[in-house]
Amino acid sequence: MAVLSDYTSGTITLANGSTAVTGTGTLFDVAKFREGDTLQIQNLTAVIASVNSNTSLTLTAPWTGTSLTNAPYRARYLPDGARVTAQATTLIELLGNGVLTNLAEIGVEDGKVPVGNAAGQYELVDTDEFGVQDPNGSLGKLAALTLGNRQILQTDGAGSFTLLSLAARQILQTDANGALKAIALAANKLINTDASGDILLSDITPLARSVLDDTTGAAMWNTMGGGGSLVPNGWSRSPNGLIMNWGNINIANGDQGILFPQAFPNQVFGVVIGAAQSTPNSATTFYGASADSYTLSSFAAHGRYIGNGGSVGQAAINASYIALGR
DSSP, X not given: OOOOSSBOOXXXXXXXXXXXXXXXXXXXXXXXXXXXXXXXXXTEEEEEEEEEETTEEEESSOOOSOOEEEEOOEEEOOOHHHHHHHHHHHHHHHHHTTHHHHHHHHOOOTTEEEEEOTTSOEEEEEGGGSSSOOTXXXXXXXHTSOOOSSEEEEEOTTSOEEEEEOOSSEEEEEOTTSOEEEEEOOTTEXXXXXXXXXXXXXXXXXXXXXXXXXXXXXHHHHHTTOEEEOSSSOEEEXXXXXXXXXXXXXXXXXXXXXXXSSOOSSOEEEEEEEEEEOOTTTTTOEEEEEEEOOOSSEEEEEEEEEOTTSOEEEOOEEEEEEEEEO
């Protein structure tokens, strides 16, 4: 068998418009093919961009010929002389732009590295100038601090950093100098401010908290323990337990039992009653009303008259009363 000058082992598969070459029975890597070597196929030449494995190549440009499947080929080495000539020419071009000359001129200094400048030339720059600069020393002040859990930073009157440690359930306020300070919260405390605007914590009871969400005075009154019915014959209870009953009554038979609109739970302090309406001949007769026989739920009302000649008797009259108790 004749030994060919080109490599022809195996076959290749290559699609039109693709740069991927797949070999079958090939040893591209073992055969030491490199970038710049070529494939001769169908009287066309394809340049190899890279050798990926024994069975895989990548071309420098998409294949313009017809698609191939397990087709024969010829792989041709680029002469070493041609490689050296091309690389030497490229190096000469690089040297021609003055970059290497510029590097040679600036020399070498301890602790400095060449850095390109706006003029397109290299210059030596001290390594201390690299990284984040700290012309005002602020980073140095920050680095001098030892940070701990749950702290915040602020600057003092001299512009130096200080740390403020935070604890559970605290709020922040600035003092008269603008410095932050932490205020610890506690159970059953109300946050408010004094005359200077400093935050204070004042005691607040469960009852006071329950009043704060009421939207009307009547709702607050009821929350505090008050109550009542504001009608002509009604009653009212104060938060301290004082109860007032009132009403307009008719003493039809001169003596009549009257029920309070709201019974007193503990005690009746007294009942004040007065005649509200007299008979037509009141010009010569005096009419009055009185109350006695108090119970927690009722009292006895009496209507009387005193005639011009001194006669006394029962009278049917209208009266009004107020009763206090608890």
